[in-house]
Amino acid sequence: MFFTHYYNSFIEFNLKVSIIIPVFNGAVLIKRCLEAVFSQKLPKGTALDVIVIDDGSTDETVSLLHNFRHQIKILTQTRKGPAAARNLGIHHASGDFLAFLDADDYWYPDFILETTDFLIKHPTAIAVSVGQLHKFASNEGTILPAFLRSKEAFNTDGWMLNDFFPFWANHNHICTGSALIRMEVIHKAGGQLEDMRISEDLEYWAYLSTFGTWGFLPKVLFVSDGDKVTRKIGWWKKKQERWHKAPDLDTWEKRLLTRLKKPLSENYLLCRARVGKSLGYAALLSGRLETGRSIILSCKNHLPNDKLSILLKYGSNNKLQWWILSKVLIYREKNRKI
Incomplete structure (x- = not known):
């Protein structure tokens, strides 16, 4: 960690990171999501390109988004689903790297700093994912992959996955919001399948893996706890x-x-x-x-x-x-x- 901060303090990367956030009736949590995005520690010279796509919300989502109008691009569509929203965001994105984030999830402050650092140091990696914390209504939370719960020593700088599928099968190591992807790979592969309204993200991770090698960073930097709220709202x-x-x-x-x-x-x-x-x-x-x-x-x-x-x-x-x-x-x- 010391080396990362020391290195980043002297090197200016001149990067742009696009962050695509689809939202539907997300008034309860969208403010927290955006505040977490704008609280990110960034490598020197790195700019954010934050795109929020409202998918036909009927609550206060749009008015809340306008409080951030000077920091984000606001796009709208009429209830086409998250994959279509993400693809619309991709069309308007201008970053070197891209991350998807759902409106009821958030990142710890080091997410962009750590993931961009990994991709810079591993130029053959098409993408990198991080550890996840999933909080549920009935318990304090579950860390994935499970091996991150142990105190065993492992390489905290991360590593390349020579074969994506066995690591995914054994460790369930990726979800929407836990990955940073090179934009050039997204342009080559295309977007998500819009007619798929569930597990479209899983299909996309597997599909992207056929275009190159993924990396994994064994640090918990992504949090999902929207379930604690949404279970109370219809x-x-x-x-x-x-x-x-x-x-x-x-x-x-x-x-x-x-x-x-x-x-x-x-x-x-x-x-x-x-x-x-x-x-x-x-x-x-x-x-x-x-x-x-x-x-x-x-x-x-x-x-x-x-x-x-x-x-x-x-x-x-x-x-x-x-x-x-x-x-x-x-x-x-x-x-x-x-």
């Missing part, structure tokens, strides 16, 4: 709407398969199953039982061994078991501690 209806839009697994991986070598690697199949678990669960919770069961059956041999995966795996054995499981899981989800 959360069940919002969740149902989101779950109902979950694609099937074939749709999710269609673009990705055009970039992967055949036969598909075991590591990719493990990642595919983790995504399939999320999509199958979403379909089940939205009442699309056959779609959910079909997804789980297509990846059950590669599902992880956590409790939910085991339930989904054995519940999918026949339609009656699946129906019973759906009732249990829907009840559990509706009665989570708020």
Whole structure:
């Protein structure tokens, strides 16, 4: 850390970092998100290009955004979803690097400083992600990847991931808001799939990995705790709407398969199953039982061994078991501690 600050204090990088923030009815948390962005420590000579895309909000979001109008670009669209909002932001972005951030999440002050430093020192890295802290209504929070919870020594300067998929399968190391990406790679790869309203970010990370090598920085610099608030504001209806839009697994991986070598690697199949678990669960919770069961059956041999995966795996054995499981899981989800 000392070297990073010492180095940055004498070297002027003349960089611009674009930050794209889609928001829909985010009045409760958007101010905190933007304040965290403008509290970032920056390498000398680095400018921010902050773009907020309002996705048809009906609350006080837009009026709150105007309090920051001299610091941000405000774009609007009519309820097209987060992927379309991010793509609109990409079209207007002018940075050397780009980060996506959801309006109910935030960064610790060193996020941009540390991630830009990593990409400068590792010119072959197309992107880098950091450790995450996820706070939920029912507990103090969970750090990902899990190995960051231990006191074991590891290289805190970060490292390159020679193979993205096994690290992702084993450590679930990336989410929206935890990565900084080179803009040139985004221009080459294109944007996110706009017709995908859930897990579009997971598809995008995997897709980008086919264009070059990711890096990982083992420092917790990203925080997500919007769940603590949104569960109190019509959360069940919002969740149902989101779950109902979950694609099937074939749709999710269609673009990705055009970039992967055949036969598909075991590591990719493990990642595919983790995504399939999320999509199958979403379909089940939205009442699309056959779609959910079909997804789980297509990846059950590669599902992880956590409790939910085991339930989904054995519940999918026949339609009656699946129906019973759906009732249990829907009840559990509706009665989570708020």
